[in-house]
């Protein structure tokens with residue numbers, strides 16, 4: 532029975548920023564927890580097609596809150612490797628503007 536359940540449409544209402552109706556989508560969201568970057572993938576959320584504002588319903592928000600507190604679960608998750616760039620160094624090396632204007 533659970534298998535032929537129709538997609539659960541939740542009414543996210545309109546974007547708080549620009550009043551555009553939000554569309555339900557799976558998103559990837561990053562969280563900084565005590566200086567550590569955590570990415571949660573496949574979160575069902577309402578996304579503004581115009582400005583990109585994202586909201587989740589309270590159930591999803593609750594699960595995310597629980598997940599972010601579950602350090603054991605987080606520690607056992609697969610890791611990704613991401614670039615981190617020192618912006619000052621990039622500007623120095625690839626300066627496209629006269630130094631005075633940076």
Ligand SMILES: [Zn+2]
Nearest residue numbers: 546549579582
């Ligand atoms: Zn918007």
